[in-house]
Amino acid sequence: xxxxxxxxxxxxxxxxxxxxxxxxxxxxxxxxxxxxxxxxxxxxxxxxxxxxxxxxxxxxxxxxxxxxxxxxxxxxxxxxxxxxxxxxxxxxxxxxxxxxxxxxxxxxxxxxxxxxxxxxxxxxxxxxxxxxxxxxxxxxxxxxxxxxxxxxxxxxxxxxxxxxxxxxxxxxxxxxxxxxxxxxxxxxxxxxxxxxxxxxxxxxxxxxxxxxxxxxxxxxxxx
Amino acid sequence: xxxxxxxxxxxxxxxxxxxxxxxxxxxxxxxxxxxxxxxxxxxxxxxxxxxxxxxxxxxxxxxxxxxxxxxxxxxxxxxxxxxxxxxxxxxxxxxxxxxxxxxxxxxxxxxxxxxxxxxxxxxxxxxxxxxxxxxxxxxxxxxxxxxxxxxxxxxxxxxxxxxxxxxxxxxxxxxxxxxxxxxxxxxxxxxxxxxxxxxxxxxxxxxxxxxxxxxxxxxxxxxxxxxxxxxxxxxxxxxxxxxxxxxxxxxxxxxxxxxxxxxxxxxxxxxxxxxxxxxxxxxxxxxxxxxxxxxxxxxxxxxxxxxxxxxxxxxxxxxxxxxxxxxxxxxxxxxxxxxxxxxxxxxxxxxxxxxxxxxxxxxxxxxxxxxxxxxxxxxxxxxxxxxxxxxxxxxxxxxxxxxxxxxxxxxxxxxxxxxxxxxxxxxxxxxxxxxxxxxxxxxxxxxxxxxxxxxxxxxxxxxxxxxxxxxxxxxxxxxxxxxxxxxxxxxxxxxxxxxxxxxxxxxxxxxxxxxxxxxxx
Numbered sequence: 214x215x216x217x218x219x220x221x222x223x224x225x226x227x228x229x230x231x232x233x234x235x236x237x238x239x240x241x242x243x244x245x246x247x248x249x250x251x252x253x254x255x256x257x258x259x260x261x262x263x264x265x266x267x268x269x270x271x272x273x274x275x276x277x278x279x280x281x282x283x284x285x286x287x288x289x290x291x292x293x294x295x296x297x298x299x300x301x302x303x304x305x306x307x308x309x310x311x312x313x314x315x316x317x318x319x320x321x322x323x324x325x326x327x328x329x330x331x332x333x334x335x336x337x338x339x340x341x342x343x344x345x346x347x348x349x350x351x352x353x354x355x356x357x358x359x360x361x362x363x364x365x366x367x368x369x370x371x372x373x374x375x376x377x378x379x380x381x382x383x384x385x386x387x388x389x390x391x392x393x394x395x396x397x398x399x400x401x402x403x404x405x406x407x408x409x410x411x412x413x414x415x416x417x418x419x420x421x422x423x424x425x426x427x428x429x430x431x432x433x434x435x436x
Numbered sequence: 437x438x439x440x441x442x443x444x445x446x447x448x449x450x451x452x453x454x455x456x457x458x459x460x461x462x463x464x465x466x467x468x469x470x471x472x473x474x475x476x477x478x479x480x481x482x483x484x485x486x487x488x489x490x491x492x493x494x495x496x497x498x499x500x501x502x503x504x505x506x507x508x509x510x511x512x513x514x515x516x517x518x519x520x521x522x523x524x525x526x527x528x529x530x531x532x533x534x535x536x537x538x539x540x541x542x543x544x545x546x547x548x549x550x551x552x553x554x555x556x557x558x559x560x561x562x563x564x565x566x567x568x569x570x571x572x573x574x575x576x577x578x579x580x581x582x583x584x585x586x587x588x589x590x591x592x593x594x595x596x597x598x599x600x601x602x603x604x605x606x607x608x609x610x611x612x613x614x615x616x617x618x619x620x621x622x623x624x625x626x627x628x629x630x631x632x633x634x635x636x637x638x639x640x641x642x643x644x645x646x647x648x649x650x651x652x653x654x655x656x657x658x659x660x661x662x663x664x665x666x667x668x669x670x671x672x673x674x675x676x677x678x679x680x681x682x683x684x685x686x687x688x689x690x691x692x693x694x695x696x697x698x699x700x701x702x703x704x705x706x707x708x709x710x711x712x713x714x715x716x717x718x719x720x721x722x723x724x725x726x727x728x729x730x731x732x733x734x735x736x737x738x739x740x741x742x743x744x745x746x747x748x749x750x751x752x753x754x755x756x757x758x759x760x761x762x763x764x765x766x767x768x769x770x771x772x773x774x775x776x777x778x779x780x781x782x783x784x785x786x787x788x789x790x791x792x793x794x795x796x797x798x799x800x801x802x803x804x805x806x807x808x809x810x811x812x813x814x815x816x817x818x819x820x821x822x823x824x825x826x827x828x829x830x831x832x833x834x835x836x837x838x839x840x841x842x843x844x845x846x847x848x849x850x851x852x853x854x855x856x857x858x859x860x861x862x863x864x865x866x867x868x869x870x871x872x873x874x875x876x877x878x879x880x881x882x883x884x885x886x887x888x889x890x891x892x893x894x895x896x897x898x899x900x901x902x903x904x905x906x907x908x909x910x911x912x913x914x915x916x917x918x919x920x921x922x923x924x925x926x927x928x929x930x931x932x933x934x935x936x937x938x939x940x941x942x943x944x945x946x947x948x949x950x951x952x953x954x955x956x957x
Contacts, residue, residue: 262945263941266529267944267945269529270525270529271944273524274940277525277544277548280548281451284548286453286492286495286496286549286550287454288454288492289454290454290455314494314495315670318494318599319501322509323491324487325487
């Protein structure tokens with residue numbers, strides 16, 4: 214019963230013929246290593262389909278890939294500081310449109326808690342519309358601001374001020390979208406760096422409108 | 437989610453959205469639903485970046501959120517939706533064939549941006565189309581809107597769930613996250629806008645009430661003259677509808693292959709008639725009377741009613757049961773899966789050889805076969821048959837079924853039958869497909885990275901040439917610049933381009949396979 218494994222003959226517990234091997238036939242050796250990385254295939258694969266549709270889809274695919282890299286949804290990894298500041302890097306930076314999601318559809322915790330409320334929850338519409346249309350009137354904007362004021366009941370005066378500041382600055386820069394973008398991006402970059410520094414977090418709570426704002430509703434006193 | 441799927445998702449996210457989004461996305465796919473802080477902690481990324489990444493993912497319908505008790509919001513990723521990104525070119529191309537360039541661009545914008553309001557879509561598409569038109573001509577918003585409405589009517593685009601309206605203003609503190617709702621009948625309701633051509637004032641006549649904000653912020657106004665009329669009403673591409681379309685196409689072509697053109701037209705008509713009435717996962721279409729079919733046949737086909745009846749009978753009698761009589765007048769959806777799976781598996785098995793394919797088809801047909809019977813029926817010498825059977829067995833395409841003759845299951849007195857379990861074989865094949873696409877993508881990225889220097893050089897040279905041509909340079913100068921790329925380099929570029937194209941094309945086709953296999957579940 215211990216199975217006479219010796220003598221070089223394997224003994225099977227079942228009738229080998231049932232599975233199709235005749236007695237004494239040479240069976241393939243036991244494989245003791247992992248299969249090769251690129252095994253030879255006996256047969257060539259079926260050739261790819263070609264046709265107008267397939268070609269079009271191919272071109273589309275490659276185009277989409279490139280386009281996606283340029284959308285604001287493609288978030289680049291922030292590179293580490295280089296030892297030498299390369300001159301060419303400045304000119305190879307791709308300026309992307311800033312995308313601001315519709316905050317109404319997202320959980321509140323998604324809104325970046327900025328000290329600078331300008332880069333924060335500004336409506337996406339404002340940005341989009343502001344880009345495409347022609348330069349807006351300052352008068353128009355002031356009218357809007359008045360409307361805003363009327364509607365704002367329980368709002369902090371802080372936010373109002375910043376709103377005004379924000380939209381004013383926006384309209385002034387109006388046409389010059391690139392600058393706007395760069396400015397916003399730069400501000401945001403500054404933001405990120407600022408946030409990592411605890412010191413600034415706890416002792417300074419201001420926006421870019423430092424000095425221009427009233428400090429009425431600040432939670433902490435500035436020392 | 438299998439490892440292969442996760443790997444593929446990771447590659448796709450990285451290619452389309454960058455590494456940060458990829459990290460967050462893959463983490464969510466692996467671990468299921470999690471709140472914000474836990475994500476940040478586990479992935480080691482700053483809270484700010486996690487927020488940005490989540491915003492992007494939510495915008496593209498890849499991640500959804502839910503408010504749990506005690507106000508904790510948890511985020512969950514949809515792995516299958518991420519895998520759909522492979523199919524974007526196919527969706528766009530299909531729309532092109534159905535609705536021409538305008539429709540194509542609409543769907544493309546929707547897919548690229550996740551979700552958009554109708555006015556935003558119309559504007560973007562009109563701008564893009566105008567760019568391709570001759571100088572002086574502009575694309576009218578009205579035409580784009582019309583195409584949009586047609587897409588909505590045929591359900592290719594649908595509305596996203598929106599923030600529910602509140603009657604009174606802010607009853608206490610708003611919840612941590614809005615719960616988005618969508619009414620079934622509103623899903624394809626297009627807001628009444630009349631957007632007038634490029635550059636002119638945009639007038640809005642009516643607006644739909646949905647989408648009033650519940651936010652504490654005042655209603656934001658734009659720098660523009662009026663607020664956008666369909667603010668808050670977002671649209672997205674309806675992928676299920678596309679899938680239904682693909683499935684119908686597959687059925688029709690299968691019928692055409694098996695029978696003739698006319699019968700495929702009949703089936704196509706039947707399917708089109710039940711397009712909107714049948715949900716995409718139903719096994720059978722609604723019963724259609726032959727009169728209805730007769731009336732709906734396309735104009736060019738003047739076959740008499742009798743002939744139509746004959747065709748229908750023929751289809752109904754076909755052993756593959758595409759069409760069944762009365763009670764179940766469209767078994768097509770179920771059958772197509774079986775049919776195409778066999779087809780696929782056979783062609784896959786051509787990797788193992790046509791004889792393997794023969795054996796496979798045989799076992800499939802006869803359900804269970806013994807070793808000896810396989811040899812006999814397939815007319816293949818015993819040794820080869822054995823070899824192939826075991827190969828297929830080891831790859832899990834076949835399985836063994838034991839039938840004991842005696843109660844003690846003694847192996848020497850048991851029948852061993854080979855059988856094919858389609859479902860598991862399909863699943864295995866699907867798994868392999870995912871792996872192969874992941875391999876294809878990796879290889880493509882590798883090839884591109886290897887030749888990065890060369891690619892950049894050629895891009896620079898092209899840019900130089902283009903700018904020189906614009907400023908009117910001489911032929912000799914252009915020649916000189918072109919020679920900056922040496923001949924062997926040029927050849928290298930050619931090879932690279934060919935390889936990348938082949939890899940891309942393979943990706944697209946493997947995805948077709950994936951589609952068929954997935955619809956089998």
